[in-house]
Amino acid sequence: MITTEQNDELQQCTQRLEAIFSKVFEQLETLAEQVVTVWDALAAEGRKPTSKDLAFLQATIEERLSSNDTYIHGTGVVLEPGELADQELFLEWFYRPASGKIAPMMLNFNRQSESFYNYQGMPWFTRPKLTLRASVEGPFVDLYGTELYILAFSLPILAGGRFVGVAAADIAMHEFDQLLTRCLLRMQNEAFIINGEGRIVAANSTNWFVGNMASRPAAAKVHKLKPLSIDWSLVELPTPR
Template identity: 45%
Template sequence: MDNEMSANGLSQCATLINASIGNVFKGLNDLGAQVSSIWERQRCKTRRPNQRDLKPLLAGVRQILDSESLKFHGAGVVFAPGELEDCEMHLQWWCRTQNEQVQPLQLNLDSRSDRFYDYLHMPWYTRPQQTRQPSIDGPFVDLYGTEQYIVAFSVPIFFDDRFIGVAAADISLHSLEPLLVRSLMRVSNEALLLNAEGRVLAANTASWLAGDLIRGVLNQDMDQGRVLSLIDTSSYWSVVERPVPRL
C-alpha cells in the first residue's frame, strides 16, 4: 500500500508540473499564432513584414507577462535572419523592470561589435528550430542585470513550412521554484525535478539545492527509486523519487 501511495503521489506531482509547463507553452503558441497571422497578412501585400507590423504582438506578450501564477522576466519573439524587411536580425522582446513596468529590451545585434548578442547559436533558439518541438533551457544567468537564474521556454514558429523564429519567455528560477516545490511536496520520499544535465531545479527537501548535480547519486538509486518524464519537449525534464524519506 505504501508503494502504491508513493507512486500515486509521484504521478500527481508530475501531472501538476506538466500543467504548469503546459500553460507556459500555450501562451507561447498563441503568440506564435499571432506572428503567423501577421506573415499571412503581409503575404497578401506582397512584401515582407517590418518592425512596425509587429506592434500588435505587445498585447499577446502582456498576457504572458501578467500571469498570476508565475513571474516572467521577459517574453517576445526572436526572428530568423532575413525575415523582416528593415533589419537582418531582430528580437521583438519586452521585459519587466524592477518597478514592474513593461518595456522593450534593447540588445546589440551588430555582428561587428564586441557586444554582439548572437542568439542564432543559443539552445533556446536552435533546439526548437531543429526539432520543431517546444524547448526548456536553463537555468542560466539572466540578461537583465539582476544576476538571477533564468529558465527559458521557447516554441518554434513556422510559416509555409519555413522557420521564421521562436516565441519565448524567461522565468526566474526563484519564481518558478516555489510552484515546483508545492507539487513535489505530494511525494512522501525525497523528490526532485531534474533537467537534462541531471541538475536539480527544485526539491522537496533541504538536502538538495537548485543547481546541484545528482546524476551519480541517481545511478545508485535506480533499483528502488522512480523516474517520470515530464511533458514532451526537446529538453528532457523528469521528476525523480529517491528511496529516502523526506525530512
C-alpha cells in the same frame, strides 16, 4: 516498497508539474500563431514583413506579464535573421524589471560591438530551429539580458512550413522554484526534478541542491514530464525526507 499512497503522490505531482509547463507553452503558441497569421497575410500580398508589422504583439505580451498569476519575467518573439525587410536581427520582447513597470528589452545587435547579442548561438533559439520542437533551457544566468537566474522556454514558429523564429519566455527561477518545490513538498519521499543535462531544477530535501548534477538512481521512480520535448523528469527516491 512503494505504497499506493506514494504512487498517488508521484502521479499527482507529475500532473501538477505538467500543467504548469503546459500553461507556459500554451501562451507561447498564441504568440506563434499571431506571427504566422501576419506572415501568411503578407506573403499573399507578395511583400516581406517589417519590424512594424510585429508591434501589435505588444498588447498580448503586456497582458501576459501583467497577469497576477504569471511567473513569466519576459516574453516575446525572436526572429530568424533575414526574415524582416528592415532589420537583420530582431525581437519583439518585453519584460518586468525591478521597478515592476513593463518595459521593452533593448539589446545590442551591432556585430562590431563587444556587447553584441548574438542570439543565433543561444540553445533556446538553435534547438527549436534544429529540431522543430519546443525546448526548455537552463537554469542559467541571463548575462546579456536581466542577469537573473532563469529557465528559457521556447518553441519554433513555422510559417508555410518554414522556420521564421521562436516564441519564447524567460522564467525567473526564484519565482518558479516556489511552484515546483510546493508540489514536491507534498511527497513523503525525497524527490527532485532534473533537466535534460541531469541538472537539478528543484528538490524537496536539503540533500539535493539546485544546479548540481544528479543521476537517476536504479532504485528511484522516474517520471518523464510529458509536455517537454527534452528529457526533463521527476525523480522520487526510496528515502523518506
